Amino acid sequence: MNMAERKKVMSVLFAIMIAVIVIPSVSMGLDDTTPPTISNVHWQPQYPNDESGIIISATVTDASGVASVKLFYCYQGGCHPPLTMQGSGSTYSKRIGPFDEGLLEFYISATDTVGNEGSTGEYSIFIDGTNPNVEVTFPNGGEYLSGETTLTWYLNDNNDPSPDVTIHYSSDGGTTWELVDEVSGGTSYLWNTSSLEDGENYLIKITAEDRAGNTAADESNAPFTVDNTPPTTNIIFDGEKNGEWFVSNVTVSFSAMDTASGVNITRYRMDNGTWQHYTDPFVISTEGEHTISYYSIDNAGNEENEHTASLHINKNAPTLVVNTPQKGYVYIAGRPVMKTLLGTIIIVGAITIEAAVTDEVSGVNKTEFYV
Known part of the structure; x- marks a missing residue:
């Protein structure tokens, strides 16, 4: 029996059950023919997981008073006996579960004190018991990072298109972790490493949490290096x-x-x-x-x-050319007067020695004469 068929059967049963209330009420002259109003139907948590109990609640009002409020639910196609919802003022609630991953369908029916019955439409809740799938893709070990770099990861979830992501880094190979940032969904993040100390034992950890509270984490397979100092x-x-x-x-x-x-x-x-x-x-x-x-x-x-x-x-010595005295002459009082027979130099009296010294690369530092 599906949810719709069950709803019809339960409505008939309730009509029979309240006949004893309706007939006396009519005989007493009451003319309330309006069923209770059921509004503000909600449940907590909004996205339950397989460890969560689910509290379903609604606001129920009626002019003649509310006699009962029932919760009808089916889980994975199997329907359960109706449960009485407890009231506090006009708010009625019932806790059910926890359930394994699957589809929960329910509706709420209310009866007033003169027998009028009203019910809601059907609601569906998916119980999510599957953790996200997350995997660090960069840096994943052996990389060299400097300045701003883009962290990347793979992320998928069976029931949440945009799980929350928390990014941590470790500079000591995973002994301690520091928060980088928290982002909603996405598979990349621009990380500025400029303020970090240079080191070769860094890791990145990505933690994903879907809206049902299921979590998963992954970190770099091996350390990478952060280096912001030039050689x-x-x-x-x-x-x-x-x-x-x-x-x-x-x-x-x-x-x-x-x-x-x-x-x-x-x-x-x-x-x-x-x-x-x-x-x-x-x-x-x-x-x-x-x-x-x-x-x-x-x-x-x-x-x-x-x-x-x-x-x-400068690999070559300066070039020196002696102009005075010249070889092969006899000098008297500084003047050449005759040639010598053997090409020697003969000086009689004082003479001024003159020489030309050149060095085209470094220039001449000093010139010394020895007699």
């Missing part, structure tokens, strides 16, 4: 040096460090040329002044500020 890069020059100048070829190398996510790449350029990826040390052999710009990027995408270093190379 540090040092430049190394290797060559023979004299003062501020290198007097040999110079080997250039870079040493970059990043304690959180590690260094991804180091880039450099020489004398404002094209940027290149650094892989191995390289040699500068061209004399002159050179400027090298460089920086590194870590695995989380943090980019170091550009640095600049200069070096000077």
Whole structure:
């Protein structure tokens, strides 16, 4: 027997049961033919689960007074005997359940003191005993995060299109958890990690709760790294040096460090040329002044500020040409007077030595003469 058929049968039974009330009332001259008014039908919780008892209530009023209020219900197609609803003023209620997951159908019937009967339409309640299905998809282990990043997860529920979601993070591998935010539904969230300490033991946990109170949670399968600190890069020059100048070829190398996510790449350029990826040390052999710009990027995408270093190379000694005295002459009082036979220089008296010294790279620092 379905709900509609049961309702018809129960109405007939109630008509017979109250006949003893109707006949005396008519003989007494009462003319109330209006059935009770049933309104404000509701139930709590609004979305019950398989652990919830359900309180069904309604407001019932009648001019001649309410004699009885009955609750008729069927669960998963099986109908149960009517239950008397308890009244407090004009409010009548009845607690039923809990029930396993399934469909509960009910209606309310009321009879007044002169036998008039009224009933509501049918109501349906779905008892939800299934937890949401939630799964973290990013970050799920091994990623490097920096600044703002989008968290993503899979979420599905059999009876709630938009379960509530609570997001937590752990910086110690799941020992403790901190709240990120609470959102209604959705499968992504923009998370700003800028205020977090660098670390490699972070986890994300997503907890979903449907409107029936069923919950489920999932967290990252493995730790991920949060890194908001750029790398540090040092430049190394290797060559023979004299003062501020290198007097040999110079080997250039870079040493970059990043304690959180590690260094991804180091880039450099020489004398404002094209940027290149650094892989191995390289040699500068061209004399002159050179400027090298460089920086590194870590695995989380943090980019170091550009640095600049200069070096000077001069591998050749200055050029010196003695103009006075010249080989093969005899000088008297500083003046050449005759040639010598063996190409030697003979100086008699005082002489001013004159020489031209040039260095096109670094310039001449000093010139010394020895006799």
